[in-house]
Amino acid sequence: MPDTICVDLGGSSVKLARVSADGRLTLGPVLSVPSSPEDLGPLAAALVGLGRSSTDDRLGAAGLALPGIVDERGLVASNAKYDGFAGVDLRGWLATTTGLPESCVVVENDARSALLGELAAGCAVGVKDAVLVILGTGVGTAVAHDGQLLVGAHGHAGVLGGHLTVAVGGPPCTCGNLGCAEAIAGSWALGRTWRAVVGEPPPAHLVPLGYHGLLDAAAAGDAAAAAVWTAVRDVLVALVVDLCHAHDPDVVIFSGGPLQHPMVDVLGLMDDVHRRLYPSSHRPTALRATDPASSVLLGLDHLARRAIRPGTTTQPTGAA
Incomplete structure (x- = not known):
């Protein structure tokens, strides 16, 4: 089968790859x-x-993923x-850039693509019902039921978990809601969260505050960072x-890198989840993504290959 080209428009950088069969x-x-x-x-x-x-x-298909609500053409809304x-x-x-017909090009939400990557070639091969949580610039989520990505009637299902309210009356989020998970746990909100927890701004050596600095400081015994x-x-x-x-x-x-x-x-975090679930609820297994840096690309590859029609092969623009 021909290769695919996949693009991950992430929150802090853009990754791309050519993926073989x-x-x-x-x-x-x-x-x-x-x-x-x-x-x-x-x-x-x-x-x-x-x-x-x-x-x-030879290229057979291409895919592009980005954060936000998407349809088959591109982005509908972004945070x-x-x-x-x-x-x-x-x-x-x-399609124009790669020289491929539009019928062989797909666009998807990045968290859905990451979940598909884990189901198809990562930590959850063979699993049909899964939830994905990505911690990074924001808090991304995606859901699979019976082996199918959850999309919903208007493309919003499964991907807005970061905007579920976890703190009634909590801090405002860029989405317009109050107390979203992302408004507290997204890396863009960490400085505000530090001030709310510690009562003062983060120290100069941790500014701008990100997860790498926060977790390194907590691991080194910094009580404020740990809090x-x-x-x-x-x-x-x-x-x-x-x-x-x-x-x-x-x-x-x-x-996501921080996790x-x-x-x-992660196992300790999941133990706390299990203790708080409804008594008859299934206690799901916690898995770490195999390679967060490539899961979106592998998921796009899997999705894009579904778009390849037998015998359809097109040279990329400018190919020798």
Whole structure:
């Protein structure tokens, strides 16, 4: 089967890869997040270059994932990061850039793509009912029921777990709600969470506050950092309890760089979830994502291959 080209428009960087039929990734350069649709030139050039990265230049399909609510053409709505891309025909742009027919190009939410990557080629192969929680710039979630990604009637189902209310009357979120999980646990909110927990701003050596600095400081015995992490952990426990009550999964997958830190005891976190679940609820297994950096790309590959029609092969734009 021909290769696919996949693009992960993340919260802090853009990753892209050419993926072979056996799941091998040829990674492209890591790019800065484009500030507007007019800033897609470097990504287009990188995609064309990646299209030439094999002695066999055939491409069969392409996929693009980004945070927010998506439809088959692109972004419908975003929580600040990609607002300028709402309504832009990203599917058409990717088809033009790669030289592929639009029928072989897919667009998906990044958390759904990450979950599909874990189900197809990661930590949850063979699992049919799962919930994914990604901790990073925001708090992303996705849900699979009976092997199918949950999408909903209007594309919103499963992906807005980070905007479930975990603190009534809590801090405002950029989405317009109060007390969202993301408004406390998203890395963009950590400075505010530190001030709420500690009573003063984070120290200068931790500014701008991110998860790497927070968790390293907590692991080194910084009491204030440990208290902030405890507050974030409590939010994650509440969120996962809510997701389990709503979706009854067999497994809960924890993804994102912060949740791979040695300071984060995923099994201990899940024990607290189990203690708070409804008495007859299934106690799902906690899994760590195999490779959070590649799960979105592998999920897009799996999704894009469904779009390949037998015999459809197109040279990428500019291919030799």
